[in-house]
Amino acid sequence: xxxxxxxxxxxxxxxxxxxxxxxxxxxxxxxxxxxxxxxxxxxxxxxxxxxxxxxxxxxxxxxxxxxxxxxxxxxxxxxxxxxxxxxxxxxxxxxxxxxxxxxxxxxxxxxxxxxxxxxxxxxxxxxxxxxxxxxxxxxxxxxxxxxxxxxxxxxxxxxxxxxxxxxxxxxxxxxxxxxxxxxxxxxxxxxxxxxxxxxxxxxxxxxxxxxxxxxxxxxxxxxxxxxxxxxxxxxxxxxxxxxxxxxxxxxxxxxxxxxxxxxxxxxxxxxxxxxxxxxxxxxxxxxxxxxxxxxxxxxxxxxxxxxxxxxxxxxxxxxxxxxxxxxxxxxxxxxxxxxxxxxxxxxxxxxxxxxxxxxxxxxxxxxxxxxxxxxxxxxxxxxxxxxxxxxxxxxxxxxxxxxxxxxxxxxxxxxxxxxxxxxxxxxxxxxxxxxxxxxxxxxxxxxxxxxxxxxxxxxxxxxxxxxxxxxxxxxxxxxxxxxxxxxxxxxxxxxxxxxxxxxxxxxxxxxxxxxxxxxxxxxxxxx
Amino acid sequence: xxxxxxxxxxxxxxxxxxxxxxxxxxxxxxxxxxxxxxxxxxxxxxxxxxxxxxxxxxxxxxxxxxx
Numbered sequence: 001x002x003x004x005x006x007x008x009x010x011x012x013x014x015x016x017x018x019x020x021x022x023x024x025x026x027x028x029x030x031x032x033x034x035x036x037x038x039x040x041x042x043x044x045x046x047x048x049x050x051x052x053x054x055x056x057x058x059x060x061x062x063x064x065x066x067x068x069x070x071x072x073x074x075x076x077x078x079x080x081x082x083x084x085x086x087x088x089x090x091x092x093x094x095x096x097x098x099x100x101x102x103x104x105x106x107x108x109x110x111x112x113x114x115x116x117x118x119x120x121x122x123x124x125x126x127x128x129x130x131x132x133x134x135x136x137x138x139x140x141x142x143x144x145x146x147x148x149x150x151x152x153x154x155x156x157x158x159x160x161x162x163x164x165x166x167x168x169x170x171x172x173x174x175x176x177x178x179x180x181x182x183x184x185x186x187x188x189x190x191x192x193x194x195x196x197x198x199x200x201x202x203x204x205x206x207x208x209x210x211x212x213x214x215x216x217x218x219x220x221x222x223x224x225x226x227x228x229x230x231x232x233x234x235x236x237x238x239x240x241x242x243x244x245x246x247x248x249x250x251x252x253x254x255x256x257x258x259x260x261x262x263x264x265x266x267x268x269x270x271x272x273x274x275x276x277x278x279x280x281x282x283x284x285x286x287x288x289x290x291x292x293x294x295x296x297x298x299x300x301x302x303x304x305x306x307x308x309x310x311x312x313x314x315x316x317x318x319x320x321x322x323x324x325x326x327x328x329x330x331x332x333x334x335x336x337x338x339x340x341x342x343x344x345x346x347x348x349x350x351x352x353x354x355x356x357x358x359x360x361x362x363x364x365x366x367x368x369x370x371x372x373x374x375x376x377x378x379x380x381x382x383x384x385x386x387x388x389x390x391x392x393x394x395x396x397x398x399x400x401x402x403x404x405x406x407x408x409x410x411x412x413x414x415x416x417x418x419x420x421x422x423x424x425x426x427x428x429x430x431x432x433x434x435x436x437x438x439x440x441x442x443x444x445x446x447x448x449x450x451x452x453x454x455x456x457x458x459x460x461x462x463x464x465x466x467x468x469x470x471x472x473x474x475x476x477x478x479x480x481x482x483x484x485x486x487x488x489x490x491x492x493x494x495x496x497x498x499x500x501x502x503x504x505x506x507x508x509x510x511x512x513x514x515x516x517x518x519x520x521x522x523x524x525x526x527x
Numbered sequence: 528x529x530x531x532x533x534x535x536x537x538x539x540x541x542x543x544x545x546x547x548x549x550x551x552x553x554x555x556x557x558x559x560x561x562x563x564x565x566x567x568x569x570x571x572x573x574x575x576x577x578x579x580x581x582x583x584x585x586x587x588x589x590x591x592x593x594x
Contacts, residue, residue, distance in 0.1 A: 084575035
């Protein structure tokens with residue numbers, strides 16, 4: 001059995017690399033689309049300032065893309081080394097969307113990003129615009145396939161367990177791709193990326209306006225960011241609601257923990273906007289609730305209960321007991337693959353096999369588990385309540401703050417007073433790190449809320465870890481900290497450098513009929 | 528890469544994002560390769576066939592017939 005130290009270190013390493021990686025991703029998603037919108041306006045109007053905007057924000061996009069690209073590959077390093085049993089058990093399914101992402105979306109994105117930067121001299125306006133949109137589409141497709149893989153961890157569908165190969169094997173790629181969790185997760189995540197891109201453009205534009213630099217450029221950039229950001233921020237909340245509804249269907253425990261709902265309330269359940277969860281006493285102090293709200297959001301009805309933690313633990317206990325025969329049957333089949341009784345028993349109880357595996361934390365053979373060990377395993381299905389409860393509320397609070405920020409900005413922009421509203425500009429500037437905080441908290445809620453499962457209801461995390469020395473994981477974790485910190489420093493340094501340099505403005509318009517005109521920057525004229 | 532941005536205090540040639548990005552990518556490639564070779568090369572990976580996975584998951588006993 002793996003020691004807890006190794007498990008914690010392996011989890012910490014994966015969480016750290018995933019969260020570092022996701023510092024780059026949302027900005028890539030958001031900026032790619034904003035740049036495509038700006039270039040579309042340029043092609044439609046022919047006004048050079050829109051081309052200047054496309055180029056300037058495109059350079060910042062390029063820096064972030066270059067720094068972020070391949071930072072996710074470190075997670076794939078870990079699958080084979082730190083999570084060997086996970087890779088064997090579910091790699092046939094989990095690997096499919098990852099491979100498609102690499103072969104299709106990443107190469108689409110990677111190829112066209114080259115044309116985006118080197119093609120200004122060689123492509124017509126419309127051709128270049130198509131390239132820019134393909135970069136944006138490629139970025140979003142990358143996110144789609146990764147989120148399909150992640151959603152399968154939250155809601156494993158379209159697969160069955162093969163006791164001979166000890167693998168989950170694919171039944172339906174359609175079910176994996178059209179997993180409802182994947183669809184909700186994708187739109188919610190990319191919308192959050194759009195908000196990140198919009199805040200990034202707005203904050204830097206605000207800095208220019210506060211310093212009276214590049215005023216016309218910054219006003220237009222801010223207006224685009226505000227309009228795009230307002231629509232995106234509203235989408236994040238609406239689509240986040242869909243994610244919440246999915247939890248009711250597929251991850252009831254995660255929802256109960258997010259709400260710190262220890263006991264099932266009469267329908268429709270109230271939503272807690274404040275509370276102090278007490279995990280020892282199994283209750284929440286100083287609650288402030290909004291009646292009906294959780295029931296209406298989570299079940300979309302007024303007469304359906306949202307089950308509480310205690311009731312879900314009892315449900316998990318029942319599934320553990322149901323899964324024990326499957327575990328015993330699997331042990332028998334490993335010795336005698338032809339045993340018909342064991343095969344039938346495994347088939348009957350296969351859905352609860354994962355729950356029986358939770359007992360392996362306490363006993364070698366789940367069939368030998370005591371009642372007390374079964375109780376402990378059932379309570380293991382409850383992830384840490386307080387961190388998830390608070391992370392969710394901070395994330396949602398930030399989401400509403402973004403809506404308010406963009407709404408106020410929209411008011412100023414429509415009255416052409418964006419450059420004069422200095423208080424708003426200062427708030428917009430200081431809001432720069434907030435979308436990253438919201439996005440990281442969202443991932444924390446999603447992934448820490450999935451514990452104790454690597455694959456929900458199928459594979460406990462502690463059984464997915466490789467038996468390698470903890471010291472090796474600690475050393476590679478230190479290596480990752482150095483690697484990602486170096487990248488983060490270079491990224492911030494380069495972004496700051498080019499933001500301070502500012503946009504190249506006043507380059508001559510291109511003659512579409514004559515084909516490619518001025519170079520990217522050489523040959524342009526500063527205003 | 529020939530895309531550049533200007534600065535009021537700096538000549539256009541001074542800003543070279545293409546060069547900066549290439550240097551950063553080179554640093555990244557070196558660090559990433561180092562981490563891979565030190566910790567994640569195939570030699571560092573434990574066996575993860577059906578037998579090893581069964582042993583880890585269910586503490587199964589061995590059988591000659593099973594992979």
